[in-house]
């Protein structure tokens with residue numbers, strides 16, 4: 001896949017691109033609804049003998065337009081989004097650096113500079129896609145703005161159990177720890193990546209060493225609690241049980257952010273400093289403050305049992 005980063009204003013000329021079919025969207029999560037849009041563009045491209053392309057934007061418009069005070073958390077931070085779109089088999093991915101100047105483009109200017117100018121012959125977008133200043137351009141106005149130089153396909157709303165598949169719904173479910181319902185929306189389990197860092201070295205003393213994964217702050221973190229997870233580390237996937245939280249049994253004061261620590265089953269390697277991908281499967285329980293180490297250890301044994309049962313049921 002060719003990765004093309006565009007900064008506004010760009011100076012590409014139409015002749016620099018062979019004709020292409022472009023899927024447009026912010027695509028946070030690259031969920032099943034997004035995948036329909038991207039697959040439709042790939043299908044048209046293949047039928048028409050053109051290149052398939054995706055255009056997305058980074059960072060999230062809300063960062064730039066200042067609607068939110070804190071930093072934005074993503075379902076798929078940009079590197080993750082690139083990886084997933086590449087895996088789908090798209091020919092070209094355009095990432096437009098989203099700035100106030102870019103946000104200020106009138107709908108016609110966006111179409112002229114970013115669609116027509118890039119030799120796009122067919123645009124594919126979801127029914128609710130908007131473009132240009134204040135999102136004034138819609139799938140109703142796109143034909144007018146096309147100047148007759150490209151056609152477009154609108155992909156209808158995808159619903160699951162009566163609810164629109166959307167990044168907002170997925171974010172809500174992640175924040176509530178509903179990891180087991182995520183695949184019906186995302187088409188895969190939720191994953192977060194980070195580096196294994198040093199913790200308090202207590203894990204090994206209680207019989208449950210845990211890899212502390214410093215998850216990048218760009219990811220949405222599931223609500224605190226204990227989860228059945230798979231973890232990719234040191235070249236392989238492993239099953240494990242993960243605690244996201246503040247360890248109230250040991251800490252009287254809540255840290256600034258929760259830790260993510262995974263006890264990996266049947267594993268005994270030093271993985272400090274390694275990249276780890278945590279794949280979230282199911283929430284087992286809430287985090288608790290235990291009266292002592294024995295009660296905690298006995299509960300962790302039960303958690304391990306619950307996670308093993310889950311994997312047995314779903315992956316045997």
Ligand SMILES: Cc1cc2nc3c(=O)[nH]c(=O)nc-3n(C[C@H](O)[C@H](O)[C@H](O)COP(=O)(O)O)c2cc1C
Nearest residue numbers: 199200201202203241243247248249263287288303
């Ligand atoms: C499956 C699992 C469940 C856990 N549940 C809790 C909990 O409910 N309350 C708590 O205070 N700590 C909980 N912990 C965190 C342990 O206290 C922590 O792993 C231990 O203190 C080791 O910390 P360290 O890796 O920093 O050495 C849990 C850990 C695991 C692996």
Ligand SMILES: Nc1ncnc2c1ncn2[C@@H]1O[C@H](COP(=O)(O)OP(=O)(O)O)[C@@H](O)[C@H]1O
Nearest residue numbers: 198199200201203204209210211264268270271
């Ligand atoms: N089964 C296992 N699960 C997780 N980490 C393991 C396991 N076996 C060995 N380790 C190693 O031990 C470390 C965790 O030990 P622990 O005592 O919990 O220390 P820390 O507090 O630094 O995380 C991990 O980072 C990893 O390098």
